[in-house]
Amino acid sequence: MATQHSRSVARLMMAPAVVLLLGWMLVPLTMTLYFSFKKYLPLRGGDLGWVGFDNYVRFVSSSSFWPAVQATLVIVGGVLAITVVLGILLAMLLDQPMWGQGVVRILVIAPFFVMPTVSALVWKNMFMDPVNGLFAHLWRFFGAEPISWLSEASMPSIVMIVSWQWLPFATLILLTAIQSLDSEQLEAAEMDGAPPLKRFYHIILPHLGRAITIVILIQTIFLLSIFAEIFVTTGGAFGTRTLTYLIFQRVLESQNVGLGSAGGVYAIILANIVAIFLMRIVGKNLDA
Amino acid sequence: MYLRNALRAATAMTLVATTAAHADTLTIATVNNGDMIRMQGYTDNFTEATGIDVEWVTLEENVLRQRVTTDITTKGGQFDIMTIGMYETPIWGANGWLVPLDGLSAEYDVDDILPAMRGGLSNDGTLYAAPFYGESSMVMYRTDLMEQAGMEMPDAPTWQFIREAAAAMTDRDNDINGICLRGKAGWGEGGAFITVTANSFGARWFDEDWKPQFDQPEWNDALTFFVDMMNESGPAGYATNGFNENLSLFQQGKCGMWIDATVAASFVTNPDDSTVADKVGFALAPNSEGVDKRSNWLWAWALAIPAGTEQADSAKQFIEWATSKDYIELVAENEGWANVPPGARTSLYENPNYQEVPFAQKTLESILSADPNNPTVKPVPYVGIQFAAIPEFAGIATQVSQEFSAVYAGQQTVEEALAKAQAFTSEEMEAAGY
Amino acid sequence: MARAVTTQRKTFNTALAWIVGLLIFFPILWTILTSFKTEAQAIASPPIFLNFDWTLENYAIVQERSDYMRFLWNSVIIAGGSTILGVIIAVPAAWAMAFVPSKRTKDILLWMLSTKMLPAVGVLYPIYLLFIRLGLLDSRAGLVVVLMLINLPIIVWMLYTYFREIPGEILEAARMDGATLKEEILYVLTPMAIPGIASTVLLNFILAWNEAFWTLNLTAVNAAPLTAFIASYSSPEGLFFAKLSAASTMAIAPILILGWFSQKQLVRGLTFGAVK
Numbered sequence: 001m002a003t004q005h006s007r008s009v010a011r012l013m014m015a016p017a018v019v020l021l022l023g024w025m026l027v028p029l030t031m032t033l034y035f036s037f038k039k040y041l042p043l044r045g046g047d048l049g050w051v052g053f054d055n056y057v058r059f060v061s062s063s064s065f066w067p068a069v070q071a072t073l074v075i076v077g078g079v080l081a082i083t084v085v086l087g088i089l090l091a092m093l094l095d096q097p098m099w100g101q102g103v104v105r106i107l108v109i110a111p112f113f114v115m116p117t118v119s120a121l122v123w124k125n126m127f128m129d130p131v132n133g134l135f136a137h138l139w140r141f142f143g144a145e146p147i148s149w150l151s152e153a154s155m156p157s158i159v160m161i162v163s164w165q166w167l168p169f170a171t172l173i174l175l176t177a178i179q180s181l182d183s184e185q186l187e188a189a190e191m192d193g194a195p196p197l198k199r200f201y202h203i204i205l206p207h208l209g210r211a212i213t214i215v216i217l218i219q220t221i222f223l224l225s226i227f228a229e230i231f232v233t234t235g236g237a238f239g240t241r242t243l244t245y246l247i248f249q250r251v252l253e254s255q256n257v258g259l260g261s262a263g264g265v266y267a268i269i270l271a272n273i274v275a276i277f278l279m280r281i282v283g284k285n286l287d288a
Numbered sequence: 289m290y291l292r293n294a295l296r297a298a299t300a301m302t303l304v305a306t307t308a309a310h311a312d313t314l315t316i317a318t319v320n321n322g323d324m325i326r327m328q329g330y331t332d333n334f335t336e337a338t339g340i341d342v343e344w345v346t347l348e349e350n351v352l353r354q355r356v357t358t359d360i361t362t363k364g365g366q367f368d369i370m371t372i373g374m375y376e377t378p379i380w381g382a383n384g385w386l387v388p389l390d391g392l393s394a395e396y397d398v399d400d401i402l403p404a405m406r407g408g409l410s411n412d413g414t415l416y417a418a419p420f421y422g423e424s425s426m427v428m429y430r431t432d433l434m435e436q437a438g439m440e441m442p443d444a445p446t447w448q449f450i451r452e453a454a455a456a457m458t459d460r461d462n463d464i465n466g467i468c469l470r471g472k473a474g475w476g477e478g479g480a481f482i483t484v485t486a487n488s489f490g491a492r493w494f495d496e497d498w499k500p501q502f503d504q505p506e507w508n509d510a511l512t513f514f515v516d517m518m519n520e521s522g523p524a525g526y527a528t529n530g531f532n533e534n535l536s537l538f539q540q541g542k543c544g545m546w547i548d549a550t551v552a553a554s555f556v557t558n559p560d561d562s563t564v565a566d567k568v569g570f571a572l573a574p575n576s577e578g579v580d581k582r583s584n585w586l587w588a589w590a591l592a593i594p595a596g597t598e599q600a601d602s603a604k605q606f607i608e609w610a611t612s613k614d615y616i617e618l619v620a621e622n623e624g625w626a627n628v629p630p631g632a633r634t635s636l637y638e639n640p641n642y643q644e645v646p647f648a649q650k651t652l653e654s655i656l657s658a659d660p661n662n663p664t665v666k667p668v669p670y671v672g673i674q675f676a677a678i679p680e681f682a683g684i685a686t687q688v689s690q691e692f693s694a695v696y697a698g699q700q701t702v703e704e705a706l707a708k709a710q711a712f713t714s715e716e717m718e719a720a721g722y
Numbered sequence: 723m724a725r726a727v728t729t730q731r732k733t734f735n736t737a738l739a740w741i742v743g744l745l746i747f748f749p750i751l752w753t754i755l756t757s758f759k760t761e762a763q764a765i766a767s768p769p770i771f772l773n774f775d776w777t778l779e780n781y782a783i784v785q786e787r788s789d790y791m792r793f794l795w796n797s798v799i800i801a802g803g804s805t806i807l808g809v810i811i812a813v814p815a816a817w818a819m820a821f822v823p824s825k826r827t828k829d830i831l832l833w834m835l836s837t838k839m840l841p842a843v844g845v846l847y848p849i850y851l852l853f854i855r856l857g858l859l860d861s862r863a864g865l866v867v868v869l870m871l872i873n874l875p876i877i878v879w880m881l882y883t884y885f886r887e888i889p890g891e892i893l894e895a896a897r898m899d900g901a902t903l904k905e906e907i908l909y910v911l912t913p914m915a916i917p918g919i920a921s922t923v924l925l926n927f928i929l930a931w932n933e934a935f936w937t938l939n940l941t942a943v944n945a946a947p948l949t950a951f952i953a954s955y956s957s958p959e960g961l962f963f964a965k966l967s968a969a970s971t972m973a974i975a976p977i978l979i980l981g982w983f984s985q986k987q988l989v990r991g992l993t994f995g996a997v998k
Contacts (some may be wrong), residue, residue: 009903010822013814017878020811024871025837033846041720042361043379043679057717063712064687090742093839097735097753105989106982107743113981116930116969117949119958122753126963128833130525131537134763141768148525151697167746172989214994218876221838228934232956233349235688237473238527238697248843251356253362254683254716257847264844271839279832315943320958325787342941346954351938358939362850364859366942499972499974532957540960561761561960 029268035261043255055262069270071155072242078159080216081168086163087170087215088208094171095178112168120232123161124150128233154238162229166172166222170215177211178204217278226273243267244286305425313341316466318354318371319589320554323421323629327610330618334609340602343347349476351683369606372417373476374408374588374660375675375682381416387593387600389415391609396608400633407589408660409428416592418611421551422631424521424584424654425427425484426540427571428556429545429563433457433464437544444572444582447488447513454521457544466521466542469514471532471696475682478675478696479689480585481548486510488575488583492664493676499720500713502688502706511574511702515695527696539563547573548586550654553647554626570650572657581665586630586658586672631655680720750978757781757967766965780968790949790972797947797976800937801930804869805877805923811870812877817900817907819878820885822891832893842935853940868940869904869930876925883994884918885911894911914978920987924980931977948973 031043036055039048058066071225094105111119127134128149149157181204227244230236236245247267253258318324324346331342331651334604345367347355356370360380367721372380380386392398398406398415405419417719427450429441436580442449454466483493491506501507518526521544523537531548538546541560546552559565573584591610593603609615616636619628626645628636637652638640670676675685691712744751756764758776784790819827849868850859858864888911896910912919934949941950955962955969981988 006822007824008816010824013818017815017834018809020871021834021837021874025840028840028848029846029851031851033845041679043383043719043963046361062715063708083750083827093739093742093854094734096735096739097732098739099732100736100740104743106738106985107747109981109985109988110978113932113978114750114974115926115949115952117934117956118973119749121724121952121966125957125966126752126756127749129533131523131533131542132767132963134769137769146524146912148528149695151525151527151699153694156976165745173994176862176989180724189909207913213331218994221835224839225841227843232526235350235473235686235690238691238699239694243692244841244843247841249413249683249687251847252357253686253844255357255679256683256719259719260844261847267841267844268839269793271841272836275832275836277837279835317942322955322959325958328787344788345942345946345950347950348953348956348958351953351956355939358846358850362847362854364850364854366859413890530957532959532962535959536765536961555960 021073032261032264032268035257036265038258040258040261041256051258055258056265058264059250059259060267064241067239068241068243068246071240072172072224072244072270074155075159075162075226075240075242076220078155079162079223081220082163082210083166083170083219084157084215086167087174088212090167091178092204094175109170111164112166112172116165116167116226116228118233119165120161120229123157123164124233128157130186150234151238154234154240155209158229158233158240162223162226166219173211173215174208177208181207206267212279220278222265224274243270265285295678299464300317312534312602313343314337314368314599314606315343315345315366316349316591316606317345317352317367318368319349320346321349321589323551324371324589324618326623326627327420327615327629330615332616334606338602338605338610339481342606348452350474356574357557363491365594365596367594368599368603369591369593371420371589372592373478373584373590375677377409377417377590377592377673378411378671379593379678379679381411385595386416387595387597387604388592389418389561389604392604392608395610396612398720400613400635402632402634402655404586404655404660405632408586408589409588417588417592419588419608419632420611421629422586422588422655423551424547424586424631424658425551425573425583426550426650426654427545427573428540428545429569429571430455430457430543430567431569432567433544434569441569445483445570445574447517447574447583448577450518450547450574451513451517454517454545457659458521462543464544465523465537465542466544467517468523468534468546469518469526470528470530470534470548471522471526471693472517472528472533473690473693474530475675475685475688475689477530478693479685482514482689483674483685484573484583484585485514487581487664487673488573488579489513489680490576490579490581492668494668494670494717496667496669498669498717500710500717502710502713507706508702509576511695511706514673515702518696527693542716546582550647550651551630553651554630554645557646568646570647573648574656579665581584581619581663582657584654584658586655586660587674605649678720680716684716688710699714727835734809747932750974753773753967754971755967756759757971759922759967761964761966763963780964781972782953783965784972786968788954790951793946793948793951794976795942796862796945797931797949798949800865800869800945801927803862803866804930805926806874807866808870808874808926809881809919812874812881812922813907815877816881816885817840819882820888821890829871831879835877838875838942846939850939859940862929862945865940865945865947868936869933872933872936873926873929874930877922880922880925880994881915881918884915884922887918888914897910917987921989924984924988928977928981 037050039051041048130136130146130148139146186203189203225244230240231246234240246259247263250256250263328344335341349612359366401419405422406415409415409419410418414707415656439453439456458466470478472478486507489506489509492501495501508607534546537543537554538556541564556562556568557565573582575582591607597603602652616628623640630651640646647691660671660673670678675681688709691708692702695702695705752974759774763770763774848933853859853864892905893910896906936948937949938953952969952973955966
C-alpha cells in the first residue's frame, strides 16, 4: 500500500520529531561526554585539563557506586511490583458493578495529579514525621512507639510514597484492559465451574499481559530518574542514594562536574541496558 | 533552518523579556527563613525611597544553594543579589565571582559590623558580603524543668553536665525529651552540629597535611558520647531532625534543652509561636571537661552581589538598606526589639533597648568567643568552625554526615561510620589534589 | 456488563471500593483540611479531623508572600505551550509511523522513548551553559521547548497507538475519493483520533505541570511556575504544616480540578495501545 511517494512524505513528516529528539539527545550527550574526560571543578577555576578515563574509574571505584545501583534497582523494582500487583487488584475491583463508580475512580486517580515535590513534602511532614505525623498519632493511639519512617524504614517509605503516586497510572491502564475483556468468555468459564483463582490465572492474567508490559515500560522510564522524592525526604541518607542522586551529589554538592558527568554516562548506559531489555519484551508483546 | 529560525525567534523574544525586566528591577535570591520573609514585607519601604523595584526568589535552603551555585559557577547572571553564608563567601570572593563591597557610605558605618562576622565574610581583607544576620550557637533550656530536676544551669556548662541534666529532665510518659539536637544529614544541618561537638572534644577534620582525622580517638569519643546521650534522652527519630524540626519540638514544650543557633532564641521566646516562651534560659554552648574549646559555631546569612550583574549600584544600595542600622530600627519599631535581625552589628548590642532582650547578652558572648581562624584544640590548615572553607567541604561533609545519621538511626556502629567517613574523605581529598 | 449480580455482592463491592478509594485519596484530603486549620491545630494531638475553626488565614499569608497568579499563569503557559507544540510536531510523525510503517518504525519509536532516560541531573551543567548561550534562562520559551522535548516521545507513542487503531480502509476510501493528504489528516483522521489526542494532551499537560527539576533550575522570576512556588514553603522556620498545606493545595488544585472534569477523556484514551 505504501508507494515510493508516500514513503518520502512519511519521512518528511517524521523529520521534525526525529531531528529535535536527535538534537536533544546528542547535544547534552556530547557535552556530557566532553566534561566526563575533563577535570572540571567550577569552584577551583573550572576546566583543569583532560584526564582520560580518570573520572570513569573514580566513579565506579567509589564506595558509593554499587550501593547506589542497588538502591536504584530496589526502588524501581519495589514500586513496579507494588503498583502492578495492587493495580491489578484495584482494576478488578473497579470493574465490578457498584454504586458511585465514577466518584471512586476519581478518588483513585487523584494522586497522579499531585506534583512529586508536594507529595514528598506532604508524606514526609504530615504523615511520616515521628512526632507530629499522622502515623505517629496512630501508633501512639494503639500504644505503640512511633516509627521514625524516613530513617528506620527509609527505603520502604520512599517506595511507598512513589507507589502512591504511580498506582493510579497503573490502575487506569489495567482497568481499560480489563474492561475490554470478553465477558462471555469469563461467564463461560464461570458456568464450567472454574474457581475464581483459576479464572484469574487462565483468562484475566494472560489478557492483561500487554497492559502490564506497558505499565512496566512507562513507569521504569520515569522511575529511573526520580529525584524530588529523595531530595525532599532523606537527601540520600539511610541507604536511599540512587544513581541519579549520587550524580546530583557529585555535580552540585561536591561541584565536580567531570566526575558527575562520568556518572551521567554510566546512568545513560544503565538506562539503556534496562531499556533494551524492556524493549525486547515490549517489542514482542506489541507485535502480538 | 527551521530549527535555527525558531531558536533565533525564541532568543529574540527572551532577550526582550529579560532586558525589560532588568531595567530597574533587582532580582534577589534568598532563603525562606523568618527574618528574610520579614524583610520581604518591608521591601516597599526601599522601593518608595529609591524607585528601585525588587523581585524575590525565595527558596528552601537546599534548593537555594543548588540554584545560586549553578548560576554563579556558570556565570548565568540570573540574580543581582544572592543570599549566601560564611562558607561560600570567601571561596566565591577568592574566585572573583562577587563584587567587592567597598566604597560603602559613611552612614552605613561598615566598621560597626561585628569583627567576627566581617572577618568571616571577607577574603584577603576585602568584604564580599554584608551580614543580614549572624549567629553562634548556645544552650536554650527550660527553666521550669531544670528546677523540677533540682539542678541549676551554670553559665558555661560542660557536656557531662548537659548529659546528666538531660537524663534528669527526660520524662517520656509526658513526651518530654531531656535534649533535642540536630541529627539530620547535610553539612549545614547535623554535619555542622557534630563538627562543633567534635571540636569541643578535641577533634578536628584535617591535620596540618590535610589528612582526615576520623581515625583518631577524639572523633570516636565525641560521636559515641553524642549517640549515647541522644539515646538516653533525645527524641525518637532524631536522626532526621534538623533546625526546624527541633525548633517546633522545643516550641511545643517537648524538649528540656536544645543546643542550636542563637537566632532561635527569638523564636522560642516569642509567645505567638512558642508555648514555653516565658520559661527559657540561656547558657554558653558546652565543652567536654578539660577541653579548651566550646562547641559554638559562627555563621552569617549575608547578601552578596554576583560579579557581572549590570545593576551592581542598585544592588549595593539595597544591601546598604537591608543591613543598615536604620533597617534594624524599622523592624524594632514595628515588631519589637526581640525580632530584629541579630548578630551583625556592634551598635545593636550597645543599644540599651536591646540589652533588655533576655538572650542578647549570651548571643553576643557566644559570637565573640567563636574563632574561625582557630577552631580546634590541635592546629588545622583550614578556616571555619563548623566547616572548613574549601570548595570540597560541602560535598564531603554531606556524605560524612549521612553516615553519622545512619548511626543515629541505629543502622551502623560508630566505628563503622567513622571508618567509612575516613575512607570516603581520603578518597575525595586525594581526588581534589591535596 | 451482562453478568447478573446480587445486590448483596454489589453492596460489598461498593463498600470495599469506597474504603480503598478514600484511603488512596486521604493524603490529599488531609492536606486540604489542614490548610484551613491554624498552625497549632495542624499539629494537635490527637489530630483534629473536622471540628476545628475553619480559617482562610494560611491562604492569605501565602498570597501575601508570593504572587500566586503569576506562578499559576507561568505553569499554564509552560505546560500548555509545551503540550501543544509537542502535539503539533508529533501528529505528523505518528501518522507516518502508523500508516506508512517501515521496518525501522518500531526501532525509531523505541529509540525515541530511550531519550527519556537521560538523567536530568547529569546534564544540568551542559543545559544550563547552553541556555546562557542562547539567552533562554528564566524564559518561558526555553522551558516550553525543554518540556516539549522531554515529553515528545510519550506524545508520539500515544498518538501512534491511537492512529494504529484506525482502520486503514477508511483512509484508502478517502484517498479514492480524491482527498489530499492534508484533507485526509484534517477531515478523516483527526475527528476519529480526537479522543486519543484529547487524552494525550491531558496526560502530557499533567506531566509538564508536575515536572520539578528543569522548571526549578532554569527559572528565577519571569518564568517560575508553581513548582518554584512550592519550593519556598518547604521546611521554613517554625510551625509550617498549615501554610505548607495551603501552598500545596494552591499548587495542585488547578490540575486536580482539570483532571477531575476531564477524567472520562483521560481514562478513555489512556491505553498506550494496551488494548487491542
